[in-house]
Amino acid sequence: MSTSAPTAAGEQAAPSATAPLTLDRLAVVGCGVMGKAIVKGLIDNNFVAPAHVTASVASDDSASALGAYFPGSTIVRDNITAIKSADVVLLCIKPFYVRTVLSEPAIVAALQGKLLISICAGITLAQFAALIPNTRVVRAMTNTPARIRQGMTAVCGGAAATKQDVLLTVKMFQNVGRCIELPETQFDTVTALAGSGPAFAFMFIESLADGAVMMGMPRKIALEMAAQMVFGSAKLALDSGEHPALLKDSVTTPGGCTIAGLLSLEDNKFRGSVARCIEATSRRASELGQPKK
Numbered sequence: 400m401s402t403s404a405p406t407a408a409g410e411q412a413a414p415s416a417t418a419p420l421t422l423d424r425l426a427v428v429g430c431g432v433m434g435k436a437i438v439k440g441l442i443d444n445n446f447v448a449p450a451h452v453t454a455s456v457a458s459d460d461s462a463s464a465l466g467a468y469f470p471g472s473t474i475v476r477d478n479i480t481a482i483k484s485a486d487v488v489l490l491c492i493k494p495f496y497v498r499t500v501l502s503e504p505a506i507v508a509a510l511q512g513k514l515l516i517s518i519c520a521g522i523t524l525a526q527f528a529a530l531i532p533n534t535r536v537v538r539a540m541t542n543t544p545a546r547i548r549q550g551m552t553a554v555c556g557g558a559a560a561t562k563q564d565v566l567l568t569v570k571m572f573q574n575v576g577r578c579i580e581l582p583e584t585q586f587d588t589v590t591a592l593a594g595s596g597p598a599f600a601f602m603f604i605e606s607l608a609d610g611a612v613m614m615g616m617p618r619k620i621a622l623e624m625a626a627q628m629v630f631g632s633a634k635l636a637l638d639s640g641e642h643p644a645l646l647k648d649s650v651t652t653p654g655g656c657t658i659a660g661l662l663s664l665e666d667n668k669f670r671g672s673v674a675r676c677i678e679a680t681s682r683r684a685s686e687l688g689q690p691k692k
């Protein structure tokens with residue numbers, strides 16, 4: 400896991416000595432798949448104390464389930480109460496609820512002096528500035544591997560956010576994986592590559608296993624082998640820093656079986672399909688926060 404702060408270009412840099420290392424009081428507005436993943440990582444890493452977390456959800460059922468999942472934390476069904484309890488507010492509701500939630504009459508006053516961190520796909524910093532003027536907002540895009548602290552997150556600060564706000568957000572997300580700072584112009588691509596990417600990786604793992612099942616391997620073994628192979632290959636690419644093409648070549652014996660498989664993928668336009676998948680997902684991500692036509 401990365402432990403240093405990033406530069407604007409997305410490269411890791413030395414952490415600032417002035418940045419706070421922990422959160423004091425955190426409110427989580429919307430605490431489903433992603434909210435739970437992030438808060439669990441923060442609590443497990445002692446980045447925030449359970450007693451200093453207040454989460455708000457919509458339904459009674461979710462509230463009682465969350466109470467059992469985060470013992471010692473406060474679970475409410477009132478966003479204003481949650482926001483008032485904290486210094487930092489993590490917004491983890493679905494994008495189509497953002498306008499309604501942030502248009503509550505008491506919201507601007509409740510948010511005064513607080514940092515709002517949004518993980519909502521497609522909602523831009525300009526849209527936040529229009530909905531909650533003068534609020535310090537940092538936009539973050541993360542992914543479900545945050546559940547096991549192997550997430551990939553990008554962050555970008557709004558006009559009112561300070562450098563310290565961005566640094567705190569980076570440190571926060573480094574508790575659940577890697578985190579870098581990127582310009583907002585990259586966020587639709589981040590949404591596709593990091594946010595939606597796990598779905599594509601899971602489909603790849605499932606397809607690999609299907610091929611092995613076709614050859615007679617039991618599915619349980621095929622799935623474990625496929626997942627560990629993808630995990631190991633990803634870790635090798637990250638740890639070695641070598642270009643994937645070189646790593647691929649190191650597996651490919653002339654006249655061997657790997658090149659037979661690679662050519663079969665090329666015949667079926669594998670690389671173009673995957674690259675176009677990220678392009679299509681990015682384009683759709685750019686439409687998410689926009690009004691329906």
Ligand SMILES: NC(=O)c1ccc[n+]([C@@H]2O[C@H](COP(=O)([O-])OP(=O)(O)OC[C@H]3O[C@@H](n4cnc5c(N)ncnc54)[C@H](OP(=O)(O)O)[C@@H]3O)[C@@H](O)[C@H]2O)c1
Pocket residue numbers: 428429430431432433434455456457458459461462478491492493494496500518519520540541542543594595
């Ligand atoms: N899932 C991903 O892979 C992923 C990846 C990157 C980013 N994101 C972003 O993360 C955000 C959350 O996604 P998710 O998958 O975690 O969604 P989710 O599992 O559906 O969770 C949404 C949460 O919001 C709560 N909620 C709904 N209406 C609310 C309201 N008016 N006030 C307060 N809370 C409310 C829900 O409560 P109830 O359960 O009571 O309805 C639930 O706890 C989205 O904006 C998405 O774009 C998701």
